[in-house]
Each structure stands twice: as C-alpha cells, then as structure tokens.
Amino acid sequence: MDLIANLSLGFGVAFTPINLLYALIGCVLGTLIGVLPGIGPVATIAMLLPATYALPPVSALIMLAGIYYGAQYGGSTTAILVNLPGESSSIVTCIDGYQMARQGRAGPALAAAGLGSFFAGCVGTLILAAFAPPLTELAFKFGPAEYFSLMILGLIGAVVLASGSLLKAIAMIILGLLLGLVGTDVNSGVARYSFNIPELTDGIGFVAVAMGVFGYGEIISNLALPEEHREVFTAKVQGLWPTKQDFKNMVPAVLRGTFLGSALGILPGGGALLASFAAYALEKKLKSKPGEVPFGKGNIRGVAGPESANNAGAQTSFIPLLTLGIPPNAVMALMVGAMTIHNIQPGPQVMTSNPELFWGLIASMWIGNAMLIILNLPLIGMWIKLLTVPYRWLFPAIVLFCAIGVYTTNNSTFDIWLVAGFGFIGYAFNKLGMEPSPMMLGFILGPMMEENLRRALLLSRGNWGVFVTRGLSAGLLAAAALMLVIVLLPSIKAKREEAFVEE
Amino acid sequence: MNIKSQKDFFSGVVFMAVGGAFAWGATNYTVGTGARMGPGYFPLMLGILLALLGAVITFKAMVVETEDGEKVGKWIWRPVGYIVAANIVFGILLGGMPSIKLPAMGMVIAIIALTLIAAKAGTEFILKEILILAAILVAGSYVTFILLLKLQIPVWPAFITG
Numbered sequence: 209m210d211l212i213a214n215l216s217l218g219f220g221v222a223f224t225p226i227n228l229l230y231a232l233i234g235c236v237l238g239t240l241i242g243v244l245p246g247i248g249p250v251a252t253i254a255m256l257l258p259a260t261y262a263l264p265p266v267s268a269l270i271m272l273a274g275i276y277y278g279a280q281y282g283g284s285t286t287a288i289l290v291n292l293p294g295e296s297s298s299i300v301t302c303i304d305g306y307q308m309a310r311q312g313r314a315g316p317a318l319a320a321a322g323l324g325s326f327f328a329g330c331v332g333t334l335i336l337a338a339f340a341p342p343l344t345e346l347a348f349k350f351g352p353a354e355y356f357s358l359m360i361l362g363l364i365g366a367v368v369l370a371s372g373s374l375l376k377a378i379a380m381i382i383l384g385l386l387l388g389l390v391g392t393d394v395n396s397g398v399a400r401y402s403f404n405i406p407e408l409t410d411g412i413g414f415v416a417v418a419m420g421v422f423g424y425g426e427i428i429s430n431l432a433l434p435e436e437h438r439e440v441f442t443a444k445v446q447g448l449w450p451t452k453q454d455f456k457n458m459v460p461a462v463l464r465g466t467f468l469g470s471a472l473g474i475l476p477g478g479g480a481l482l483a484s485f486a487a488y489a490l491e492k493k494l495k496s497k498p499g500e501v502p503f504g505k506g507n508i509r510g511v512a513g514p515e516s517a518n519n520a521g522a523q524t525s526f527i528p529l530l531t532l533g534i535p536p537n538a539v540m541a542l543m544v545g546a547m548t549i550h551n552i553q554p555g556p557q558v559m560t561s562n563p564e565l566f567w568g569l570i571a572s573m574w575i576g577n578a579m580l581i582i583l584n585l586p587l588i589g590m591w592i593k594l595l596t597v598p599y600r601w602l603f604p605a606i607v608l609f610c611a612i613g614v615y616t617t618n619n620s621t622f623d624i625w626l627v628a629g630f631g632f633i634g635y636a637f638n639k640l641g642m643e644p645s646p647m648m649l650g651f652i653l654g655p656m657m658e659e660n661l662r663r664a665l666l667l668s669r670g671n672w673g674v675f676v677t678r679g680l681s682a683g684l685l686a687a688a689a690l691m692l693v694i695v696l697l698p699s700i701k702a703k704r705e706e707a708f709v710e711e
Numbered sequence: 712m713n714i715k716s717q718k719d720f721f722s723g724v725v726f727m728a729v730g731g732a733f734a735w736g737a738t739n740y741t742v743g744t745g746a747r748m749g750p751g752y753f754p755l756m757l758g759i760l761l762a763l764l765g766a767v768i769t770f771k772a773m774v775v776e777t778e779d780g781e782k783v784g785k786w787i788w789r790p791v792g793y794i795v796a797a798n799i800v801f802g803i804l805l806g807g808m809p810s811i812k813l814p815a816m817g818m819v820i821a822i823i824a825l826t827l828i829a830a831k832a833g834t835e836f837i838l839k840e841i842l843i844l845a846a847i848l849v850a851g852s853y854v855t856f857i858l859l860l861k862l863q864i865p866v867w868p869a870f871i872t873g
Contacts, residue, residue, distance in 0.1 A: 259860040375771070376719070379726045379764040386733045386757050393750040398740055400750055401733070424794055431790035431832050601844055604829040607794060608822060608848055611801045616862050624802035628795045635791050639783050640725070641718040658753040670746030 218567030238278020255613030265550035304510030328516035332523025352663035384647035388654020425634020469520030483521030719772035726765025734758025793832035
C-alpha cells in the first residue's frame with residue numbers, strides 16, 4: 209500500500225536524532241507558550257522564523273509545527289486552573305474546566321483535555337496522511353476560478369461558525385483584504401497605498417499586524433480590566449485519573465470533537481480556534497443525560513469536546529496548506545514563510561517534489577503528540593509552577609518578545625512602529641467589539657484572492673459567469689451560500705446567538 | 712435620533728471611513744475592466760463594499776434595540792500609552808534615529824528601557840523588582856538571540872563598538 213510505504217519513509221525521516229530533537233524543542237516551546245497567557249503560537253513562530261534559516265527545511269518545519277499543536281495542549285492547563293485562556297483556542301475550555309477545578313476536580317479535567325487532545329491529534333494526523341494525496345490530485349484540477357471560490361467558502365465558513373455579529377465579521381474580513389493589498393501590485397508594479405514610504409511598498413508585515421492586534425491588544429485589554437483576584441488551583445491537583453462515569457461521558461464528546469475538529473480544520477479559514485468554538489456549541493446543544501452536571505457548572509464534556517476539536521483542527525489545518533498552498537489561518541501563513549525561506553513553493557507539487565519533507569512532517573506529528581501527552585500529564589507539575597508567576601512580570605517580557613520578534617523578521621525598526629500602531633488599533637477593536645481574527649484571515653488571503661480573481665476573469669475575457677459555469681467552482685460557491693442562508697434562518701439565528709452569549 | 716448600540720454605531724462609522732478612503736485612493740490608480748484589471752479594480756470594489764456594510768451596521772445600530780445600549784465604555788489610556796511608548800522607545804534606542812542625531816544604543820539599553828516603561832502600564836510598579844526582571848530579560852535575550860539563534864542585532868551602543 210502506498211500509504212504505508214509513504215509513512216515508513218516519513219518515519220525514517222522523523223526518527224533521525226536531529227529531527228527528534230527539534231520535534232521535542234517544538235513541543236516543549238509550544239506547551240510553554242500555551243501555558244503562558246498573552247503569548248501565542250503566532251508570535252513565537254514569527255520570532256523563531258529567522259532562526260530557521262540555518263536548519264534543514266524538514267527540521268525547521270517539524271519544530272514550527274510542534275509549537276502550533278503543542279500550544280493546544282498547554283492552553284488547556286491555564287484555562288482549567290486559572291480561568292484564563294492560555295491560548296485563544298481554549299477560551300471555551302475555561303467555562304467548564306475552571307468550574308471543575310473549583311470543585312476539586314482539576315485532575316480529571318486536565319486528564320480529559322490531555323487524553324482527548326492526544327486521541328484527536330493522532331486521528332487528525334491520520335486524516336492528514338490519508339486525505340492529502342487524493343486532495344492533491346484534486347488540487348491539480350483547480351483553476352483560478354476554483355481557488356477564488358474556495359477562498360470565499362473558507363472566509364464565509366469562518367465567519368458563520370466562529371463569531372458573534374455576522375455583518376461586523378464580514379466587514380472585518382473586507383478590512384483585512386484591503387490591508388493585505390497595501391504594497392506593490394505584482395501585475396502593474398504600482399505601489400498601492402504606500403504613501404511614498406519605502407517600507408510599505410513591500411506590504412504591511414503580517415507578523416507586525418498579528419503581534420500588534422493579538423499580542424499587544426491582548427495585554428492592553430488585560431491591564432485595562434480592573435484587578436481581579438483570580439484563584440489559581442495549583443496545590444489541589446491530585447488524582448489525575450477520571451472516574452468511570454467521567455470516561456463514559458467524555459468518550460463520545462471526544463469522538464464528536466475529533467470529527468468536527470478534523471472537518472473544520474480542512475476548511476480554509478478554519479483551524480484550532482474555530483473548531484473549539486463549534487465543538488462547545490455542539491456539546492451544549494446535545495441533550496444532557498439525567499443526573500449530568502449542567503454546562504457552565506463543570507461538565508466534563510465541555511472540556512473534552514473543545515479540547516479534542518482544537519487539536520484535530522490544528523492537525524488537519526495543514527491539509528489546505530500542504531495540498532493547495534492556501535494558508536487557512538495565521539499560523540499556517542507563517543509556515544508558508546518558513547517554506548519559502550527554504551525555497552519550497554507550497555502547493556500540490558510539494559508532495560511529489562519533496563516527499564521526505566511532506567511525509568517526515570506528518571510522521572513527526574505522531575511522535576510530537578506522544579511527547580506532548582508525556583509532557584502534559586505526568587509532568588504537569590512543572591507547568592503549574594509557571595502559572596504562579598505574577599502577570600506584572602510576564603507582560604513586560606511579552607512586550608519585549610514581540611518587539612524583538614518583529615524586528616528580527618526584517619531587521620527594520622519600521623516594523624516596530626507598525627506593531628505599536630496595530631497595538632493601539634487592537635485595543636480600539638476590543639473596545640468596539642470588532643473581532644480581529646476574520647481580519648487576519650482576510651489579510652492573508654487578500655493578495656491571493658485578487659490574483660486568482662484577476663486570472664479567472666482574464667481567462668474568461670471579463671465574464672463573471674465563469675465562477676458558476678465551472679462545476680467545481682459553482683459547487684464551492686453554492687456551499688458558501690448555503691452556509692449563509694442556514695445561519696440567517698430565524699430559528700438557527702437565535703440558537704447561534706445563544707451559543708455565543710457566554711464569551 | 713438615539714443610538715441604540717454605541718459599539719456598532721462607531722464600528723460602522725469606522726468601516727465607512729476606511730472603506731471610503733480605500734475606494735477614493737483606488738481611483739488614483741488605473742481601474743481597468745474585468746478582463747484587464749488595473750491595480751485599482753479590486754480595492755475599489757472592496758472599498759465600496761466595506762463602506763456599504765458600514766452604512767448598514769450604523770443604520771442598524773440606530774434602529775435595532777439592545778438591552779444595555781452596548782456602551783463603548785471608558786478608554787483607559789495608561790496601559791495603551793505605556794505599552795505603545797515602550798515599543799517606540801525600544802525601536803529608537805535599538806536602531807538609532809539619524810534625524811535627531813541619536814546613535815543606535817543597542818539591545819541591552821533598549822531592553823532595559825522597554826522593561827521599565829512597559830512595567831509602568833501595570834497597576835503595581837516596584838522598581839527593584841522591575842530592575843531584576845530587566846536584568847533577567849537582558850541575559851535571557853543575549854543567550855537566546857545572540858548566542859543560540861545568532862541573530863544580527865546590535866548589542867552595545869554604536870559608539871562603544873565603533
């Protein structure tokens with residue numbers, strides 16, 4: 209079988225000492241930044257990007273990938289013990305996880321998150337390995353019209369499933385698309401919206417926007433909140449193992465979370481964050497068994513479902529990147545950066561031209577998940593100690609990491625001014641209830657969408673009908689329209705608003 | 712007319728302004744036709760769309776009732792000011808500022824300045840603690856970025872290293 213031959217090639221690559229070492233570094237770093245609130249995989253990967261110049265490409269990608277899925281494990285620890293999302297994808301874990309900790313059941317909550325993540329991570333990787341080759345075949349059939357429609361589908365999907373106000377989220381996407389267009393237009397060479405600033409002709413740095421809006425925006429909003437004494441349940445973590453009843457409740461939730469997470473991860477625009485929100489909403493909608501703890505009061509399903517989903521989503525979000533060359537989220541956009549540094553053009557040809565890289569990366573994810581479950585369950589005490597570090601020491605360090613990280617991506621101080629500006633904008637977004645995630649997606653996809661739209665219309669001689677007359681493209685657009693219609697139906701609209709009310 | 716949702720009202724206004732600005736800017740570039748798109752085509756389309764969405768959001772904010780008026784709330788300047796200032800000072804010290812004849816001061820001084828200014832953004836400021844933190848961050852950054860990752864960052868002021 210091809211799959212087995214491919215995987216053995218992959219494991220051959222991943223099991224070399226150097227790659228094992230980098231997988232471990234990635235996992236440890238990922239858990240670390242996952243546990244620490246206020247610094248996420250985007251900032252970390254951006255910081256380490258310049259450092260990967262010197263590494264072989266496989267090792268570099270293995271390490272960076274480890275940071276992303278490692279952060280999904282670490283984030284749940286903080287969510288459960290401190291009621292702070294260590295990672296944006298564990299926001300929903302706070303709701304029930306923290307309640308469990310308050311009832312002295314931090315151990316089972318952590319175990320549910322860890323075991324669920326491990327299972328989902330393994331399944332997600334398997335799906336990645338199994339589905340990537342046929343999808344690559346399909347990708348070769350994609351023309352510019354299909355790429356454009358696919359991106360529309362991804363953007364609509366992200367908005368529909370993961371945010372509060374639909375109109376505002378769509379407006380944020382368009383804002384992102386527009387910001388993404390700043391810089392030199394590849395076709396005409398015209399520098400757009402650059403105001404004669406030489407640095408802006410290369411476009412606004414993605415890292416600067418992400419760090420400003422997410423990193424600084426987060427710190428500023430945290431500090432602006434009135435000081436609230438959060439109880440940290442560090443001493444009370446004993447008895448990690450869940451009871452039999454816990455297992456009974458959590459296994460179906462893990463399965464549902466894994467399935468939903470894998471499906472949403474594949475969607476361009478998806479990934480860990482989207483998956484965890486959707487999984488929580490799903491668990492909440494399902495009928496509770498008699499005698500079960502209600503949601504919001506420490507239901508183990510509310511931990512197991514989203515935590516499995518975010519890991520599955522983290523794993524499968526590599527699929528659009530590796531098969532189509534479309535980064536579905538901010539982290540994957542940085543992976544594109546990492547690949548281009550090493551002269552690898554992301555897209556369907558990676559699998560045939562660099563099979564050892566493709567399969568090595570996939571195989572390393574199993575190894576990484578195995579390392580992570582050890583790092584996060586038996587060694588949990590080590591990470592808990594980190595949580596006792598007060599925030600007033602942490603945030604200056606995070607500000608520094610962002611500043612240095614953004615400086616090193618281009619060795620230019622201009623990017624530091626940009627981060628400062630976007631930090632300010634990030635706080636304004638927060639104040640006005642404008643969500644930055646859809647904007648980031650638009651920002652990443654902006655230039656790609658324009659390019660594909662331009663090519664599609666050039667080929668059709670200006671006929672917009674090309675998007676609906678080509679079967680594949682029409683199907684993708686129909687799916688996007690269907691999603692929009694479904695959420696706009698009054699009955700579903702009310703339920704959806706209910707599901708997002710807690711955040 | 713009363714504003715029913717402050718947050719939505721002002722975000723709508725922002726969207727209209729930004730969309731309008733981008734669309735207006737796009738008219739300075741060749742717009743072209745669908746088959747031969749100029750650099751202005753896509754931004755013009757998006758800018759108009761954004762401004763329209765902004766108008767709808769603003770309109771809804773004035774018409775649709777909300778429970779609490781969705782107030783924007785007080786803008787708290789202290790954290791914003793100090794965090795942004797810490798960043799700007801860091802950039803100036805690290806890279807220097809030729810326009811005011813300030814030489815590049817290097818990473819060590821820049822980190823100390825950033826830590827001191829950023830820490831002011833918090834509610835508690837204990838100088839001794841922050842100085843220790845700054846020292847740890849200088850040492851940690853030196854080891855990670857200079858020794859291990861071998862990044863090209865000036866460490867000491869330019870007038871010392873020459």
